[in-house]
Amino acid sequence: MEPKQIKEGYLVKKGTVLNSWKAVWVVLSEDGIELWKRKTDSTPKGMIPLKEAVLTSPCQDYSKRTFVFKIKTAKNQEHFFQATHLEERESWVKDIKRAIACLQAGKKFARKSTRRSIRLPDTINLSELYIQMRDQDDGIKELKLEKEKRVYNHCFTGGTVVDWLISQNKARNRSEALMLATGLLNEGFLQPAGDMSKEGAEGGAESVLLDEPDALYYFADSGFFCEGYSSDEDGILKEEFRGNIIKQGCLLKQGHRRKNWKVRKFILRDDPAxxxxxxxxxxxxxxxxxxxxxxxxxxxVEFVPDAKRYDVDGNLFEIITSDDKHYFFQAASTEERKEWIKAIQTVSKTGK
Incomplete structure (x- = not known):
């Protein structure tokens, strides 16, 4: 019997020979991961066996890249993948770990229940902690803060993070809270926003997150943007980033000039739309x-003008702007196409 297909979609992968990172189509099955240059190719370009493999997430081997995870095979070959955002990484990691565990136990793949236990885990789970920090009512409040003639939107101070961890009984004291906050920063859940926080993160100190009122940070999946740069381009663009992030992920997009298709990461914001x-x-x-x-x-749409059949096939949709510009996209699945269309339609009607 053919191995059951579990999951598929776009991820960015580091080359095994060259150090370049490229977007690839990834198919996870019960016993391995197939790598495809394009979804429509007849054969995969590579295969990663999962039997006795070890998955590391988050992976800190590449500090300037967020949402990276690593798979080390039984033959000690290392494969590095990067997701576009936190939820995407966690979804892939969960299914890959489950596939590895099922192979080890000689069982068929089956997802565990996603119901959360009421009892807190014995050890801190940084992914769950991050979700709690993002809670609109009880989490950390995102503010507009001004430092050195720049305005930082959707951010907070390092001191605020430490205070919140203590107030929510996540840590017993400031040094313990600082250790937790540093872990969140190292794993990409938090990002440095200003010069002071960036210098702290790159300084290699034991605590890279700074418990300071002038050290600014933001959530990895927030609508953070900075005002006050001198270039005209920044002045034009800053208004576009005020909205909350509604949806993000990879799609295939057709180019305007050459009409070729490339994988792009998309971030949808609501107001302005x-x-x-x-x-x-x-x-x-x-x-x-x-x-x-x-x-x-x-x-x-079912077809795209100027698109060859072998380039794209299925799950296509089109955006026609108010000034009559046409953009064509391909989603990874029928369900994903529905989700993107619904989200974009809502934003187009409600955002200004």
Whole structure:
């Protein structure tokens, strides 16, 4: 019998020979991971066996990249993957770990119940802690703070993080809270926002998160942006980033000029209504473009003009902006296409 397919989608992977990072189509099955250059290819470019493999997440081998995890095979081959955001990484890690555990026990793959226990775990789970910190009512409040002629939006101070951990009985004292906060920073849940916090994170000290009122940080999945840069481009763009992040992830996008298809990371924000896209192999500071969604029409389509059949097939949708620009995308699955269309339609109607 063929191994059962568990999960598929885009991830960024580090090359095994060269150090370049590239977006690949990844298919997780019960006994291994197939790597495809394109989803429509006839054969995979590689295969990673999961029997006796070890998964490390989060992986700190590449400090300037967030949401990285590592798979080390039984033959000591290391494979590094990067997700576009926290929830995506956690979803992949959970299923891969489960597949490895089932192989070890000689069982068929089955997802565990996602119901959470009322009892707190004996050891701190940083993923759960991060979710609690993001809680709108009881979590850390995101503020607009001004430092050195710059305005930092959706951020907070290192001291605020430490205070919250103590007030919520997550830590007994400031040194213990600082250790937890440093773990959150090291694993990419928190990001440094200003010069002081960035210097602290890069300084290699025992505690890279600073318990200081001038050290600024932000949540990895927040709508953080900074005002006050001198370039005209920053002045134009800053308004676009005020909205909350509604959805993010990878899609295939057709280029406007060459009509070729490339994997892009998309971040959808609600007010103002924008979707920004990036090269997923680079950081979010390298934006490739944005689409203003107010008044746009978003529909599922069955074919795309100028697209060859072998380039894309299925799960296509189109955005037509209010100034009659056409953008074509391909989602990884029928369900994902529905989710993207619904989210973009909502933002296009409610955002300004």
């Amino acid at each position: 924008y979707i920004h896209y990036y090269d997923p192999t680079k950081g979010d500071e390298y934006m490739l473009g944005s689409i203003h969604l107010r008044g746009s029409v978003i529909t599922a």
